[in-house]
Amino acid sequence: MPTAEQEIKKFERGDCKQDDVFYQAMEEVIYSIAPLLKSDEKYTKHAILERLVVPDRVIKFKVVWLNDKNEIQVNTGYRIQFNNALGPYKGGLRFHPTVNEGILKFLGFEQILKNSLTGLPIGGGKGGSDFNPKGKSDFEVMKFCTAFMTELHKYIGPRVDVPAGDIGVGGREIGYLFGEYKKITSSFEGVLTGKPFFFGGSLMRPEATGYGAVYFTEAMLETEGKEPLEGKVCTVSGAGNVALHAIEKLQQIGAITVSCTDSRGTLYDSRGVDLALLKEIKLERRASLEEYIKTHTDAKYTPVSEYPEDGHAVWEIPCYAAFPCATQNELTEIDAQNLIANGCQSVTEGANMPSTPEATAAIQGHGLCFAPAKAANAGGVAVSEFEMSQNASMAKWSFEKVDNKLRDTMQMICKRVALTAKDYGVEGNYVDGANIAGFKKVADAMIAEGI
Ligand code: NDP
Ligand code: 2IT
Numbered sequence: 001m002p003t004a005e006q007e008i009k010k011f012e013r014g015d016c017k018q019d020d021v022f023y024q025a026m027e028e029v030i031y032s033i034a035p036l037l038k039s040d041e042k043y044t045k046h047a048i049l050e051r052l053v054v055p056d057r058v059i060k061f062k063v064v065w066l067n068d069k070n071e072i073q074v075n076t077g078y079r080i081q082f083n084n085a086l087g088p089y090k091g092g093l094r095f096h097p098t099v100n101e102g103i104l105k106f107l108g109f110e111q112i113l114k115n116s117l118t119g120l121p122i123g124g125g126k127g128g129s130d131f132n133p134k135g136k137s138d139f140e141v142m143k144f145c146t147a148f149m150t151e152l153h154k155y156i157g158p159r160v161d162v163p164a165g166d167i168g169v170g171g172r173e174i175g176y177l178f179g180e181y182k183k184i185t186s187s188f189e190g191v192l193t194g195k196p197f198f199f200g201g202s203l204m205r206p207e208a209t210g211y212g213a214v215y216f217t218e219a220m221l222e223t224e225g226k227e228p229l230e231g232k233v234c235t236v237s238g239a240g241n242v243a244l245h246a247i248e249k250l251q252q253i254g255a256i257t258v259s260c261t262d263s264r265g266t267l268y269d270s271r272g273v274d275l276a277l278l279k280e281i282k283l284e285r286r287a288s289l290e291e292y293i294k295t296h297t298d299a300k301y302t303p304v305s306e307y308p309e310d311g312h313a314v315w316e317i318p319c320y321a322a323f324p325c326a327t328q329n330e331l332t333e334i335d336a337q338n339l340i341a342n343g344c345q346s347v348t349e350g351a352n353m354p355s356t357p358e359a360t361a362a363i364q365g366h367g368l369c370f371a372p373a374k375a376a377n378a379g380g381v382a383v384s385e386f387e388m389s390q391n392a393s394m395a396k397w398s399f400e401k402v403d404n405k406l407r408d409t410m411q412m413i414c415k416r417v418a419l420t421a422k423d424y425g426v427e428g429n430y431v432d433g434a435n436i437a438g439f440k441k442v443a444d445a446m447i448a449e450g451i
Contacts (some may be wrong), residue, residue: 109281212379
């Protein structure tokens with residue numbers, strides 16, 4: 001039986017820097033599943049790893065659109081249909097200038113195992129574009145989304161591939177994308193999730209990822225015999241969909257959430273952040289967090305230029321629980337050491353792969369609870385699947401129903417991850433538990449479905 005090191009060697013990386021994040025995600029999974037591969041040779045016999053790390057298809061297309069000055073703009077669009085062993089391809093679209101094939105491969109690969117962990121019938125995919133929505137007018141965003149969908153519509157469908165939001169893609173963008181799909185195909189169907197509520201969206205989808213991450217953390221702390229979040233100081237990074245709803249749920253349960261960040265800097269308000277103001281600044285005005293200190297003069301704003309070397313100001317703030325909710329690799333080894341030194345007890349990944357491998361090792365090595373992204377942020381895609389269900393049956397579920405199902409799903413994932421870790425001799429290691437449980441279900445389906 002090959003060791004994890006031997007398995008990794010099979011997938012020797014080339015010179016392509018873009019693929020670094022994909023290999024980072026893949027290597028973690030290969031190390032985690034080594035005990036499973038050792039205990040059952042069928043996974044090696046059926047070459048599951050070799051098949052799983054290659055997407056079913058990578059769709060890449062040109063997106064040409066006109067800006068407000070009637071100048072022609074050109075971007076690249078992608079959809080990576082990674083694996084549909086468990087259901088239609090499912091995963092978000094990211095609009096950000098850094099988007100490339102490597103980033104989308106990492107996100108799509110993670111999505112396969114995350115979606116598997118939810119127990120719902122959804123496969124894994126991801127897409128997006130290097131389009132930068134920042135500073136664009138609503139009309140420009142609409143024209144870009146329309147042009148993007150002109151190509152994308154050929155490849156998606158409610159039983160084929162169902163995209164949703166991610167960084168830079170929220171209700172506004174999903175609305176424009178949906179409108180164009182409807183126009184081209186003359187059909188009103190659940191081909192995208194994260195739609196605004198009044199035309200087919202699910203209640204709670206905007207809140208789902210952030211709320212779900214907090215539900216997962218509550219379940220994990222209880223399972224690990226640690227004190228609950230009530231009354232505790234929490235730090236959150238990011239100031240978008242995931243971060244703001246994590247803050248909202250933390251405040252609802254009585255935690256004191258003192259921070260958030262955006263691409264320009266970090267905000268620290270020791271009395272607890274003013275969420276209504278944050279929503280106005282980030283969601284309505286789409287402005288910088290620096291605006292906050294104009295009215296809250298005793299809060300502290302640290303611009304990115306003043307961050308510690310190889311680190312981030314937000315993780316220097318003492319806290320009981322940390323919630324990285326912005327982007328990949330935003331929590332480094334130095335950041336992890338700061339958290340540990342300041343007595344942090346728990347780290348929950350709201351973003352996808354926000355911790356570097358070195359940070360994860362340090363956090364786990366010091367006995368902190370660590371909730372990996374593919375388990376902790378699965379609430380978003382779970383409620384996306386609830387939206388697909390509602391669309392298929394022309395139903396509308398209440399807020400309470402979706403919230404209860406979300407909480408149950410997050411508690412179920414936590415239990416499954418913890419039990420799997422125990423079964424494979426790595427009790428308390430939620431990274432290994434999530435990877436083994438997620439992988440096993442997809443792998444068993446792939447074996448049953450043949451090559
Ligand atoms: P949003 O676009 O709503 O918000 C992203 C936030 O992170 C913004 O505050 C943004 O700053 C900041 N940010 C983005 N990129 C960077 C960067 N390179 N450096 C520093 N800050 C950055 O995205 P979401 O909240 O939806 O997504 C956040 C994370 O959660 C991502 O990792 C995403 O993949 C993951 N995720 C999202 C889900 C969802 O349902 N939306 C589900 C599961 C995971 P600024 O405001 O300046 O742009
Ligand atoms: O990373 C993710 O899970 C998402 N961006 C949400 C995917 C979805 O289909 O709702």
